[in-house]
Structures are given as structure tokens and as C-alpha cells.
Amino acid sequence: MGTVSNASRRIGYLALLGLGLTAEGAFAQSIEPRNYSNAPVGMNFAIAGIARSTGGVAFDPALPVKNPDLRVWAGFAGYARVFELGGQTGRVDLVLPYAALSGTADYAGRVVTREQQGLGDSVLRVSYNMLGAPALTVPEFSHYTPDLVVGVSLEVVAPTGAYDDRKAVNLGSNRWAIKPEFGLSKALGPYSLELATAVTFYTTNEDFFGGSERKQDPLYSTQVHGVYTFAPGAWVSLSANYYQGGRTHIDGKAGNDLQENWRLGATVAMPLNRYQSVKFTASNGVYARTGNNMSLMALALQTRWGAGL
Known part of the structure; x- marks a missing residue:
């Protein structure tokens, strides 16, 4: 019975694993x-x-528009690989979105209509678990019991998305964003509590709407998660995040668009088999100082392989 139990446990843990930059990551x-x-x-x-x-x-939630009524359908593909560094694990993630956008928003006192489809900005993320996530093989992983994990990450958003400087709203941002983050995860039996805090820095968009120059202050963020594992490989999380900062400057003039946003979300993940799982995510803005709330739903299929699985 011990062998069967360990095998089941291993499959369950493997089914828990997933890309951090998945449904909402793009x-x-x-x-x-x-x-x-x-x-x-x-x-x-x-x-x-x-x-x-x-x-x-x-x-791009800090665009200088008001009363946005926009709809975005996006497909996304991602890849991640786990590596070892100093006896602990790290991970490299890459996400590439393709999207279609339509709707209206107010800009400079007038209503603008926008329809666009094409690539979104790509996201590359490198994370490293400094404590509590030892480098293990698949057989060794079946005996691993999560406790306290301390990690850091660096996320880079590259300006690969569709962009038209004649339009105020675009799928691409025409600038780079760099986001260092510090995270904690503490397991308590079938529960785990997670906390992450980050700051995002932006380069200058020198070809903003109408040939303007757009700069943006750093955006500070915190997110918390409560995760419950209710069956081998099946889990649900309730989450909240808070963003503050990110005021924009158009041709040197500061905008009245300081961000202060609250969002709530939930995620459900279910295994299909040893190699695949599905994940559903939904989130909604609770409060936004600039009125730029959005609702989001996403469904993803994940496949894993390698490491002797």
C-alpha cells in the first residue's frame, strides 16, 4: 500500500504544478x-x-483614457522549465498572447472607438526559490512536504504587441516594463497562504498618441492568496491584489491618473491525468481610483513532461 500511496501522492503533487504566468499573466x-x-x-x-x-x-491599465468600455478576446501560449541553482529550484516562463480588441473610451474630451487584432506584448519571467524548494528528481519529489518557501522573480514585458501611434488604445504598449518581485508561501496542511510584493518600472514610450512622449512612474503592487487542496491535484484559491502609483506624464505634463486599484479573484485547477490539467480563473475590479476597472475570465490547458515523469 505504501508504494501505491507514494505514486498517488507524486501524481497529485505534479498535477498541482503550473505556470505562474498563465491565464492572467498576459x-x-x-x-x-x-x-x-x-x-x-x-x-x-x-x-x-x-x-x-x-x-x-x-x-495597460494606466492609459490616460476615461470611461473605457472595451472587450478583449485573447489566446495565449506559454512554456516554462524548472532549473537548479545552488541546491534550490528556479523557473523560466514565457507567455505569448494574440488578441482582438474592440470598444470605446474617452480621450481628451471625446469618445474614441477602437478595433484591433494582433500580437500582445510578450512576457518573460525568471523566478528563484531561495528557501524551502530543494532541487529534487521526480522520485524524490514524492516525499517532498511543502512548508515555507521564500522566492524572488524578475518579469520583463517586451514591446512585441500590435501598436499604432495614431490610436490612444492599443494591444501593445510600445515600451518595456520590468517587475522585480518578492514572494512567500507557507503550507498549513491542505491549505497554503501566499504573499507577494512587487514594483514595476517602465521605459519611455517616445511615440505615443499623436507623436507625444509618455512616461510613467513606478507601480507598486501586493497580492495575497489562500489556496486549498481538496483532492490529489485539485485545488482552489481565493486572491486579492492592490496596486498603487503609476502616474503618467505626457510631454512632461503629469496626468490625473494615479493608480489605486483593488481586485479580487478565484482560481480552480483540476487534473485530467498524470500529464495534463485544466485551470479556470476569474477576477474583477472592486475599486479603481481612475474608474478603469475590468473583469477577466480565462481557461487554460496545461501539459507537463520531462524529468523522468
Whole structure:
């Protein structure tokens, strides 16, 4: 019975694993549980999914527009690989979105209409668990019991998305964003509590709407998650995040768009088999100082392989 139990436990733990940058990761103001979970060294993950957002500007919440009524359908593909460094685990994630956007927003006192489809900005993230996530093989992982994990990450958003300087709203942002983050995860039996805090820095968009120069102050964020594992490989999380800062400057003039946003979300993950799982994510803005709230739903299929699985 011990062998069967260990095998079942191993499959259950492997089914828990997932890309941090999944359903919401291609969108701004994402809510991402289990970013600092452990996984066997050499394991690979591939993910494909769809997402839909309504309301605010999903890809760039600090655009200087008001009363946004935008709809975005996005497909996304991602890849991640677990590596070892100093006896602990790290992970490299890459997410590439393709989207279609339509709707209206107020800019400079007039209503603008926008329809666009194309690539979104790509996201590369490197994370490293400094404590509590030892480098393990798949057989060793079956005996691993999560406790306290302390990690850091660096996320880079590259300006690969579709962009037209004649339009105020775009899928691409035409600038780079760099986001260092510090995270904690504490397991309490079938429960785990997670906390992450980050700051996002932006380069200058020198070709903003009408040839203007757009700069943006750093955006500070905190997110918390409560995760409950209710069956082998099946879990649910309730999450909240808070963003503050990110005021924009157009041609040197500061905008009245200081961000102060609250969002709530939930995620459900279920295994299909040893190699695949599905994840559903939903989140909604609770409060936004600039009125730029959005709702988001996403469904993703994840496949894992390698490391002797």
C-alpha cells in the first residue's frame, strides 16, 4: 500500500504544478497564485488557453483614457522549465498572447472607438526559490512536504504587441516594463497562504498618441492568496491584489491618473491525468481610483513532461 500511496501522492503533487504566468499573466494587474511552488528539476510545462476581459484597458491599465468600455478576446501560449541553482529550484516562463480588441473610451474630451487584432506584448519571467524548494528528481519529489518557501522573480514585458501611434488604445504598449518581485508561501496542511510584493518600472514610450512622449512612474503592487487542496491535484484559491502609483506624464505634463486599484479573484485547477490539467480563473475590479476597472475570465490547458515523469 505504501508504494501505491507514494505514486498517488507524486501524481497529485505534479498535477498541482503550473505556470505562474498563465491565464492572467498576459494581462496587466494579474492575480497569479502558486508562483513560488516547487517542481522537479528538468520538468517542462506548456500551456494554451483563452481569456476574455471587459471594461478597462486589459493590457495597460494606466492609459490616460476615461470611461473605457472595451472587450478583449485573447489566446495565449506559454512554456516554462524548472532549473537548479545552488541546491534550490528556479523557473523560466514565457507567455505569448494574440488578441482582438474592440470598444470605446474617452480621450481628451471625446469618445474614441477602437478595433484591433494582433500580437500582445510578450512576457518573460525568471523566478528563484531561495528557501524551502530543494532541487529534487521526480522520485524524490514524492516525499517532498511543502512548508515555507521564500522566492524572488524578475518579469520583463517586451514591446512585441500590435501598436499604432495614431490610436490612444492599443494591444501593445510600445515600451518595456520590468517587475522585480518578492514572494512567500507557507503550507498549513491542505491549505497554503501566499504573499507577494512587487514594483514595476517602465521605459519611455517616445511615440505615443499623436507623436507625444509618455512616461510613467513606478507601480507598486501586493497580492495575497489562500489556496486549498481538496483532492490529489485539485485545488482552489481565493486572491486579492492592490496596486498603487503609476502616474503618467505626457510631454512632461503629469496626468490625473494615479493608480489605486483593488481586485479580487478565484482560481480552480483540476487534473485530467498524470500529464495534463485544466485551470479556470476569474477576477474583477472592486475599486479603481481612475474608474478603469475590468473583469477577466480565462481557461487554460496545461501539459507537463520531462524529468523522468
